[in-house]
Amino acid sequence: MCEAFRTMPKATIAELAGRVGGGGNELAMSCDMRFGALDHTIINQMEVPLGILPGGTGTQRLPQLVGRGRAMEMILGGIDVDAVEAEQWGLLNRALPVDELSAFVDRLAARIASHPRQAVALAKQSVLNAESMPLPEALAEEVFLFQHTTRNPDARRRMKQFLESGGQTRDGERDLNRLLERLGSDRVE
Numbered sequence: 001m002c003e004a005f006r007t008m009p010k011a012t013i014a015e016l017a018g019r020v021g022g023g024g025n026e027l028a029m030s031c032d033m034r035f036g037a038l039d040h041t042i043i044n045q046m047e048v049p050l051g052i053l054p055g056g057t058g059t060q061r062l063p064q065l066v067g068r069g070r071a072m073e074m075i076l077g078g079i080d081v082d083a084v085e086a087e088q089w090g091l092l093n094r095a096l097p098v099d100e101l102s103a104f105v106d107r108l109a110a111r112i113a114s115h116p117r118q119a120v121a122l123a124k125q126s127v128l129n130a131e132s133m134p135l136p137e138a139l140a141e142e143v144f145l146f147q148h149t150t151r152n153p154d155a156r157r158r159m160k161q162f163l164e165s166g167g168q169t170r171d172g173e174r175d176l177n178r179l180l181e182r183l184g185s186d187r188v189e
Contacts, residue, residue, distance in 0.1 A: 002030035002057045007128060009121030011112045015105045016041045016083075017098055026056035029065060032124065034091065035105050036083035037098040043086050049078035064131065065090050114181070116154050158183050 005012050005027065014028040017037040021044040028034050028043075036043075045062065047054045054062075054075060063071040066089040074081060083095035096104055112120060122145045129138040149155050166172035167179055 002026055002061075005030040006032075009117075009124065011109070011120055011124065013105055013109055015101060016043070016092070017101055018042070019044075021046050022054065022058075023056045026054060026058045026061065029061040029091075030057060033093045033108075035101060036086060036092045036095045037101045038083050038095050040098050041083040041086065041092070041095065043074075043081045043091060044079060045075045046078045048076055062091075111181075116152070116158070118152055119149055119155065122149055 011033070012031040014031040014034045016028060016034060017040050019042045020028055021042075025043050025045060045054050045058050047058070053059060059071075059075060062074060065071075066074070070089050073079060081089070081091065083092060086092040087095040094104070126138075126142045126145050129141050133141065150159075161183055162168075162179065165179055165182070167176070172179055
């Protein structure tokens with residue numbers, strides 16, 4: 001299940017506003033992004049104190065996200081990590097006040113959903129390739145996927161609209177977010 005979340009051709013986001021441990025943390029780590037609530041989110045891997053080990057991807061994903069030493073501290077120590085520390089370590093993308101968390105995640109999810117599905121899926125695939133392929137092969141695959149997206153009629157239309165709207169100009173770059181949001185408002189698949 002965790003691998004299905006990690007590799008599906010859609011963006012996956014975990015919003016954590018409480019305690020998440022063991023298998024719940026392994027599922028959250030399999031998502032593309034994780035956001036936590038300050039003063040509410042607690043993350044741990046409690047298996048080793050129970051006499052077992054994290055068996056749902058925890059020993060593999062945690063070192064990728066936080067590094068070997070911190071993964072060992074969490075896994076072998078069975079310690080709790082709060083949202084601030086989890087953000088500093090790279091386990092959370094961001095730690096936000098609880099009353100801002102859902103709105104932030106909803107805005108991000110809506111923004112991603114406004115982008116062409118093919119571009120999201122292939123960009124995610126390319127990022128995942130960085131984990132599983134040697135760099136020369138991953139770079140070659142990135143070029144292949146990039147060329148594939150540039151052949152998409154919707155992408156061509158969006159790039160043309162971007163240029164016609166001044167996206168390549170100094171003023172366009174200063175207002176890039178608004179310009180990109182406008183491109184997403186008339187989404188064509």
